[in-house]
Amino acid sequence: MSVIYDRVALIGLGLIAGSMGLAMRRDGLAVEIVGTARSAETRAVAAEIGLCDRITETAAEAVQGADLVVLAVPVGAMGALAKEIAPHLKAGATVTDVGSVKRHVVDAVSPHMPDGVHFIPGHPLAGTEHSGPRSGFAELFENRWCLLVPDEATDPAMLSRLRALWEAMGANVDCMEADHHDLVLAVTSHAPHLIAYTMVGVADDLRRVTDTEVVNYSAAGFRDFTRIAASDPTMWRDVFLSNKEATLEILGRFTEELFALQRAIRTGDGQHLFDYFTHTRAIRRGIIEAGQDTEAADFGRGAARE
Numbered sequence: 001m002s003v004i005y006d007r008v009a010l011i012g013l014g015l016i017a018g019s020m021g022l023a024m025r026r027d028g029l030a031v032e033i034v035g036t037a038r039s040a041e042t043r044a045v046a047a048e049i050g051l052c053d054r055i056t057e058t059a060a061e062a063v064q065g066a067d068l069v070v071l072a073v074p075v076g077a078m079g080a081l082a083k084e085i086a087p088h089l090k091a092g093a094t095v096t097d098v099g100s101v102k103r104h105v106v107d108a109v110s111p112h113m114p115d116g117v118h119f120i121p122g123h124p125l126a127g128t129e130h131s132g133p134r135s136g137f138a139e140l141f142e143n144r145w146c147l148l149v150p151d152e153a154t155d156p157a158m159l160s161r162l163r164a165l166w167e168a169m170g171a172n173v174d175c176m177e178a179d180h181h182d183l184v185l186a187v188t189s190h191a192p193h194l195i196a197y198t199m200v201g202v203a204d205d206l207r208r209v210t211d212t213e214v215v216n217y218s219a220a221g222f223r224d225f226t227r228i229a230a231s232d233p234t235m236w237r238d239v240f241l242s243n244k245e246a247t248l249e250i251l252g253r254f255t256e257e258l259f260a261l262q263r264a265i266r267t268g269d270g271q272h273l274f275d276y277f278t279h280t281r282a283i284r285r286g287i288i289e290a291g292q293d294t295e296a297a298d299f300g301r302g303a304a305r306e
């Protein structure tokens, strides 16, 4: 594949930036990849395993002369980072991010972007429960969606270039408005994560269930909950704090439905339960018919996803 950006700066060298670095290096998508992270330890590991061509101590140094800057830190840290790098950005550079929430990032980063710098937010819908520089792998984005969030002022040529990079890393790219993104992700990712965290907390609370029983007899559902609930606490704290409205809206609806099902169980309303489960089964069938999943009963364990 051919070079898409001359110099790329990766700020934050965890799962997402590490995977981007490895994918770009594997396919020669950038002439030079410069990386930096907050801690000396992460920078040392990144240098040891070759996530980038060059590591700098500060973000200000990393972005100098970069054609593409990728902000790959927790959502709550994006604003301060944007302020720090702003005076050092090259004129005409593109700045993007990979944060799991978009409205908060747009509001926190945009005010710091100098004239002549193109800020195009993004979010790859790919991940695992692992974090840190050793968790990245070049194939992470293959056949996953990456959502880009341009606005009316976005330069079409810069958007096409960023799209080309994600496609070269194996992703399918779509564009979405920031608030809509946050609502969609609240349904598909954020609320489900909170439910997983809660279920694992409940099981832990029920001291009657010994560890061995939980591990030995956990059917796929609970085992997947424990995998999701092992996700990075900083990242997920920031997701909920910064996607508050949409997550609360979805959780409100979830609670209403849950109460209705709870009531059906209490009153022995089998018809309600049967009709509800018939409806949800049809939704699953629709997803398979649309080619968005297979019948394989691996519940995502064979693939990495957020």
Ligand code: NAP
Binding pocket: 011, 012, 013, 014, 015, 016, 017, 037, 038, 039, 040, 042, 043, 072, 073, 074, 075, 077, 081, 098, 099, 100, 101, 123, 124, 125, 126, 127, 128, 129, 130, 131, 132, 133, 232, 235, 305, 306
């Ligand atoms: P990660 O593996 O935990 O790496 C985070 C990186 O950010 C580390 O290099 C860390 O530096 C740095 N960092 C943490 N707090 C910081 C702060 N306050 N200021 C400056 N740097 C800080 O995280 P990740 O999974 O790659 O996630 C990065 C971004 O991608 C997040 O915004 C997340 O929402 C988004 N995302 C994650 C997933 C997923 O499933 N994991 C999927 C899609 C998008 P040190 O190592 O030096 O502490």
